[in-house]
Amino acid sequence: MTTAVLEWLRARGAESIPHAGGSLYEHLGRVSARLAGHGAAPASCLAALTHAAYGTDGFPVVLLDVSERATLRGLIGVEAEEMVYLYGGCDRGRTWRALPATKLIWSRFTGHSASPTPAELRAFVDLSIVNELDVYERSAEIAAKAGDYFRSVFPTWEPLASPSVMADARRVLSL
Numbered sequence: 001m002t003t004a005v006l007e008w009l010r011a012r013g014a015e016s017i018p019h020a021g022g023s024l025y026e027h028l029g030r031v032s033a034r035l036a037g038h039g040a041a042p043a044s045c046l047a048a049l050t051h052a053a054y055g056t057d058g059f060p061v062v063l064l065d066v067s068e069r070a071t072l073r074g075l076i077g078v079e080a081e082e083m084v085y086l087y088g089g090c091d092r093g094r095t096w097r098a099l100p101a102t103k104l105i106w107s108r109f110t111g112h113s114a115s116p117t118p119a120e121l122r123a124f125v126d127l128s129i130v131n132e133l134d135v136y137e138r139s140a141e142i143a144a145k146a147g148d149y150f151r152s153v154f155p156t157w158e159p160l161a162s163p164s165v166m167a168d169a170r171r172v173l174s175l
Contacts, residue, residue: 021138047083
């Protein structure tokens with residue numbers, strides 16, 4: 001399945017889309033591999049590999065319109081696609097700081113909130129942290145601009161995150 005996903009990303013032009021540390025394609029691969037290294041479930045790793053398919057609040061490039069969710073579902077499965085939709089649609093300004101208290105993820109696609117299960121919330125938090133760690137490590141500009149924000153938000157997510165992901169965040173962000 002991973003080969004088909006990589007081919008799909010190439011066909012969508014991910015190799016030629018600039019991103020911190022090279023191309024979007026490289027970033028997606030690193031995030032997926034890093035999550036796998038933390039013991040994430042296969043569906044989470046597939047979601048990580050395609051997490052920017054619908055764009056994100058921090059990266060507006062779209063590989064696939066949200067009206068075509070069935071296409072991505074057919075490629076990576078329902079569970080992984082639902083994570084991509086949740087992650088890509090997250091309204092970070094409304095969600096991130098409040099997340100430990102509310103456990104709600106607000107959608108920039110619909111304007112509504114989702115109340116994920118504890119396992120879904122952990123997968124979302126882990127993907128969010130690992131994604132930002134990859135960007136932080138590869139862009140001095142982003143590290144300077146967002147480092148203090150990450151250092152203020154991610155520790156509050158510790159009860160929601162996998163212990164190994166939090167250890168990685170502490171190491172990278174000097175928490």
